[in-house]
Amino acid sequence: MTTPIQDARPEPGLLIVHTGNGKGKTTAALGMLLRALGHGQRCAVVQFLKGKQPTAEVILTQVAALAGGALTWDRCGQGFTWITRDRDRDSADAEAGWARVRQHLADPDLQFLLLDELNIVLRQGYLDPGTVLAELRERRPGLHVVVTGRGAPEILMDSADLVTEMNEVKHPFKAGVKAQPGIEF
Numbered sequence: 001m002t003t004p005i006q007d008a009r010p011e012p013g014l015l016i017v018h019t020g021n022g023k024g025k026t027t028a029a030l031g032m033l034l035r036a037l038g039h040g041q042r043c044a045v046v047q048f049l050k051g052k053q054p055t056a057e058v059i060l061t062q063v064a065a066l067a068g069g070a071l072t073w074d075r076c077g078q079g080f081t082w083i084t085r086d087r088d089r090d091s092a093d094a095e096a097g098w099a100r101v102r103q104h105l106a107d108p109d110l111q112f113l114l115l116d117e118l119n120i121v122l123r124q125g126y127l128d129p130g131t132v133l134a135e136l137r138e139r140r141p142g143l144h145v146v147v148t149g150r151g152a153p154e155i156l157m158d159s160a161d162l163v164t165e166m167n168e169v170k171h172p173f174k175a176g177v178k179a180q181p182g183i184e185f
Contacts, residue, residue, distance in 0.1 A: 012141035014161040019119055019152035022166030023184070029114050029146045033071075036144070041111035042070055044104045048097050048117040048149075049077040074100045077117075094126035105139050112144050119149030122156070129153040 016032075018025040036043050076097035078090065104113050122129045133155055136145055147156065157163045173179070 013139060013143040013145070015136060015159060016144065016146045016162045016164075017119070017152050017157055017160040018146065018148045018164050018166065019150060019157070020165035020167050021150055022168040023171065024166045025148040025150075026116055028164065028166075029116065029148050032146055033112060033114055036112035037070060040070070042107075042109050043112040043114070044072045044107075044110055045074065045114040045116060046097055046101050046104065046118075047073075047075045047077075048094060048115070048121045072104075076100070090124075091126045094121045097121075098127055098132070102135065105135065105143070108140065110143060113146070115145065115147045117149040118147045119152040119156070121149070122153050123149075123151040129155055132156075133159055 016029075018028055033043055033045065074097070077093045078085075101113070101115060104110055118127075118132070121127050122132060137159065139145060147160075152163070
């Protein structure tokens with residue numbers, strides 16, 4: 001039985017997961033980030049795996065500078081990779097990223113936290129899903145957390161308030177078309 005929207009109760013902070021093999025997980029999360037900023041909320045992003053790879057999302061770090069502290073942006077990892085070249089280094093990068101997440105979780109003024117590609121980090125075993133989930137569950141009321149990436153662990157999806165799975169129906173890459181600026185990166 002569904003609750004009519006007028007009777008819905010406000011949530012103290014949602015855990016949201018965007019997963020699946022289709023395109024659009026980070027894109028959807030960035031849309032939510034822009035909405036939160038538009039409502040004057042303090043926001044933070046921790047991007048796992050993307051490292052120093054050039055992506056257009058970096059322009060949002062410039063927005064962060066203009067937003068007067070309303071947005072912080074951290075990138076960790078060595079770049080787009082699902083196949084590690086150095087597991088110890090990748091694990092250390094993930095741990096460093098999670099240390100930054102802990103700082104954000106402790107920030108009493110933060111209202112929106114995007115953990116981009118965390119699902120892949122969990123799937124690859126760089127961080128323990130149970131530990132990560134326990135810390136996310138302990139977050140303070142009023143903090144929305146959005147987790148993106150393929151292969152979200154079942155325990156994360158089971159605990160989330162909202163799960164969206166992006167499914168690929170058709171992609172130009174399969175027709176030999178390279179990734180397009182502004183679309184893929």
